[in-house]
Amino acid sequence: MSTQEWKFTAKDIAAKPDLFLSGHRACAGCGPATVLRLIMKATRGPTIVTQATGCMEIVGSIYPYTSWALPWLHTAFETAAANASGIEAALKIMRKKGKIKDEHVDVIALAGDGGTYDIGLQALSGAVERGHDFLFVLYDNEGYMNTGIQRSSSTPIGASTTTSPAGSVIPGKLEKKKPITDIMLAHGMEYVATATPYYWKDLLSKVRKGLEVDGPAFLHVFSPCPRGWRSEPAKTMEYSKLAVESCVFPLWEAVNGNRQLSTPSKVIALAPQKKKSLKDYLEGQGRFRHLFTPQNNHIVDEIQQATDERWQKLLRQCQTSQP
Amino acid sequence: MAQQQIKQTILAMNGDEAIAYAVKQCDVDVVAAYPITPQTIIVEKFSEYVANGEVQTQYVCTESEHSAITACIAAGATGARTFTASASAGLALMHEMLFVTSGARVPVVLAVANRALSAPLNIHGDHSDSMAERDSGWLHIYAENAQEAYDSIIQAFKIAEDVDVSLPIFIGVDGFTISHTLERVDTLPEDVVRRFIGTRSFPMVLTHEGKTVPFKLDPANPMTMGPNALQNFYYEFKRQQEEGMRNAYKKIQEVNSEYAKLSGRSYGNGLIDPYKLDDAEIAIIVIGSTAGTLKVIVDQLRTEGIKAGILRIRTFRPFPVDEIKNALRNLKAVAVMDKSMSPGGLGAAVFSEVRNALYDAAHRPIIVSYIFGLGGRDSSPNDLRRIYDDLARIAKSGQAEKTVTYFGLRE
Numbered sequence: 085m086s087t088q089e090w091k092f093t094a095k096d097i098a099a100k101p102d103l104f105l106s107g108h109r110a111c112a113g114c115g116p117a118t119v120l121r122l123i124m125k126a127t128r129g130p131t132i133v134t135q136a137t138g139c140m141e142i143v144g145s146i147y148p149y150t151s152w153a154l155p156w157l158h159t160a161f162e163t164a165a166a167n168a169s170g171i172e173a174a175l176k177i178m179r180k181k182g183k184i185k186d187e188h189v190d191v192i193a194l195a196g197d198g199g200t201y202d203i204g205l206q207a208l209s210g211a212v213e214r215g216h217d218f219l220f221v222l223y224d225n226e227g228y229m230n231t232g233i234q235r236s237s238s239t240p241i242g243a244s245t246t247t248s249p250a251g252s253v254i255p256g257k258l259e260k261k262k263p264i265t266d267i268m269l270a271h272g273m274e275y276v277a278t279a280t281p282y283y284w285k286d287l288l289s290k291v292r293k294g295l296e297v298d299g300p301a302f303l304h305v306f307s308p309c310p311r312g313w314r315s316e317p318a319k320t321m322e323y324s325k326l327a328v329e330s331c332v333f334p335l336w337e338a339v340n341g342n343r344q345l346s347t348p349s350k351v352i353a354l355a356p357q358k359k360k361s362l363k364d365y366l367e368g369q370g371r372f373r374h375l376f377t378p379q380n381n382h383i384v385d386e387i388q389q390a391t392d393e394r395w396q397k398l399l400r401q402c403q404t405s406q407p
Numbered sequence: 408m409a410q411q412q413i414k415q416t417i418l419a420m421n422g423d424e425a426i427a428y429a430v431k432q433c434d435v436d437v438v439a440a441y442p443i444t445p446q447t448i449i450v451e452k453f454s455e456y457v458a459n460g461e462v463q464t465q466y467v468c469t470e471s472e473h474s475a476i477t478a479c480i481a482a483g484a485t486g487a488r489t490f491t492a493s494a495s496a497g498l499a500l501m502h503e504m505l506f507v508t509s510g511a512r513v514p515v516v517l518a519v520a521n522r523a524l525s526a527p528l529n530i531h532g533d534h535s536d537s538m539a540e541r542d543s544g545w546l547h548i549y550a551e552n553a554q555e556a557y558d559s560i561i562q563a564f565k566i567a568e569d570v571d572v573s574l575p576i577f578i579g580v581d582g583f584t585i586s587h588t589l590e591r592v593d594t595l596p597e598d599v600v601r602r603f604i605g606t607r608s609f610p611m612v613l614t615h616e617g618k619t620v621p622f623k624l625d626p627a628n629p630m631t632m633g634p635n636a637l638q639n640f641y642y643e644f645k646r647q648q649e650e651g652m653r654n655a656y657k658k659i660q661e662v663n664s665e666y667a668k669l670s671g672r673s674y675g676n677g678l679i680d681p682y683k684l685d686d687a688e689i690a691i692i693v694i695g696s697t698a699g700t701l702k703v704i705v706d707q708l709r710t711e712g713i714k715a716g717i718l719r720i721r722t723f724r725p726f727p728v729d730e731i732k733n734a735l736r737n738l739k740a741v742a743v744m745d746k747s748m749s750p751g752g753l754g755a756a757v758f759s760e761v762r763n764a765l766y767d768a769a770h771r772p773i774i775v776s777y778i779f780g781l782g783g784r785d786s787s788p789n790d791l792r793r794i795y796d797d798l799a800r801i802a803k804s805g806q807a808e809k810t811v812t813y814f815g816l817r818e
Contacts, residue, residue, distance in 0.1 A: 170481025
């Protein structure tokens with residue numbers, strides 16, 4: 085792939101017309117809505133978008149209105165990657181046969197954590213194995229928010245959701261978040277990266293790199309959901325930042341399997357005293373409120389320990405993959 | 408029938424091979440499929456065409472039938488001519504997406520090598536799989552033999568892709584009986600087939616930008632496909648699908664006649680295919696390959712002076728109500744044979760539809776149901792003759808002892 089580092093500036097963003105338009109019905113403070121708008125700012129030419137069922141699919145496509153200024157397809161919940169496969173296959177052969185204009189068209193598949201970690205995982209794995217040329221963007225708000233905040237396999241340990249409620253016996257979700265990027269890296273993908281909307285330049289640059297790959301690329305975007313997280317709508321960007329600063333969601337990219345920390349996380353790696361405590365990240369979120377009680381305090385410590393271990397592991401992975 | 412001007416090539420092919428061969432001739436852009444018995448020969452054969460560079464087709468070997476049909480929907484939405492094939496559990500796994508295909512008005516052609524549904528596991532032929540998809544909004548055509556399978560695939564693209572139809576279509580062939588049985592198949596030259604179906608055309612639609620453009624994903628003309636339609640619009644979308652079905656009713660007949668001029672072969676009027684029915688007093692209504700076996704029996708009964716006939720329903724969706732009413736107007740007793748069940752219901756799919764169609768007819772014969780052949784159980788000509796014996800008795804007495812018979816079953 086191209087090794088070019090894409091630098092996006094605020095001026096670039098302002099100059100480029102929106103492709104995910106205003107007027108959609110997302111909630112106040114919606115992280116994913118910001119993510120979609122930003123992603124579309126990094127497109128590089130003719131593009132077709134396909135999207136799995138979910139909040140972001142619903143809010144932008146209520147007939148007869150649309151928020152999509154580019155060709156957009158939705159078929160079902162588990163199908164984002166299979167849609168991308170079909171679109172890409174069609175474009176490839178029709179271009180070859182001269183049935184469409186002889187130009188490259190980028191294909192972006194969008195899905196939430198439900199449509200990626202859970203119901204869409206098989207189709208995603210299949211599409212990646214087949215090597216279709218598309219960028220899969222996972223906007224991860226850590227639960228089935230569209231249907232009323234149910235747990236997914238992306239929901240972090242300890243979080244209270246409507247199907248993993250914090251009760252008098254069970255303190256929220258007991259299981260760990262599935263390591264989706266490890267799964268995608270295990271497919272031998274050329275480009276896998278993480279991003280969050282607070283670090284928007286990093287996000288845009290990674291979208292562009294993902295599009296440049298001649299084959300499948302995967303971008304995991306952390307996207308706070310005020311409704312599902314029981315957090316203040318005004319603090320979406322703050323949580324996007326805190327997740328990185330507390331190393332709950334470190335930023336990195338892997339080109340041909342070589343993982344490298346991205347600047348916001350590299351800063352913490354070089355100056356560990358800048359690493360924020362997990363409490364700073366958890367405290368304001370209603371989904372973790374029950375953890376801050378005497379009987380559940382140990383869970384916060386356990387999550388802190390697990391977060392530290394994951395961070396150390398990532399540091400080792402990034403070191404060992406130094407070119 | 409037709410002036411046989413076009414030189415046809417005789418090939419020995421089983422039903423699956425005939426289907427793959429027809430798909431090859433139809434210049435399909437994208438084939439996305441997943442293997443399942445008894446459909447496998449179709450995808451194997453087509454993979455060979457791809458491997459040998461005999462087709463210009465993007466073959467997507469998906470990880471499931473769910474993704475196979477989904478990739479076809481997406482490719483079709485992008486403007487490609489698409490084909491897939493499946494059977495039994497595979498078709499059942501596609502269920503969710505079959506409704507999406509018809510709802511999104513994508514003209515996918517799907518060959519179903521009809522097979523029983525689990526449990527118990529059974530790989531043999533019956534109609535449980537596609538009958539379970541009766542209300543999925545697809546056109547259903549069932550072939551009687553490998554020749555008709557070949558011809559129907561070619562016709563299918565022309566029917567489904569017609570802008571006034573714009574609906575997906577199943578071509579059903581009986582698993583093993585047709586899919587795996589070697590037959591003589593007369594084939595048209597490839598250029599003739601391609602001229603016959605032409606290139607895909609698209610309905611013109613109004614986009615949010617106020618432009619009237621072809622209905623497909625195109626960066627030059629952005630369009631939101633597969634939107635969310637609420638209480639205020641969903642119903643109108645569904646009603647429009649019914650309009651597509653009504654148009655298909657005519658289109659299937661037109662294509663059947665046009666194809667007859669080209670090939671010398673036609674299948675009734677495309678919707679129903681009667682055999683010695685004009686003066687018949689008793690008749691069997693059936694779908695698929697069983698009609699071929701019944702012809703042998705009817706010929707024999709005729710030599711005995713028994714006025715027996717067959718009404719093969721070729722098109723099950725749209726259901727040919729008027730044709731069936733008209734075809735049965737002089738009959739005394741009719742048996743409807745179903746190779747599927749509707750547990751807890753009265754008879755099965757074809758029987759229910761036929762009885763329903765005749766409710767307001769001026770003349771109604773006595774109509775009884777025969778469930779048969781489940782899980783591929785064979786019915787020999789001698790067995791099947793007993794149904795005509797039953798019908799003769801019913802016609803004479805003017806009453807049926809029972810409505811539903813489980814034929815060829817140990818009870």
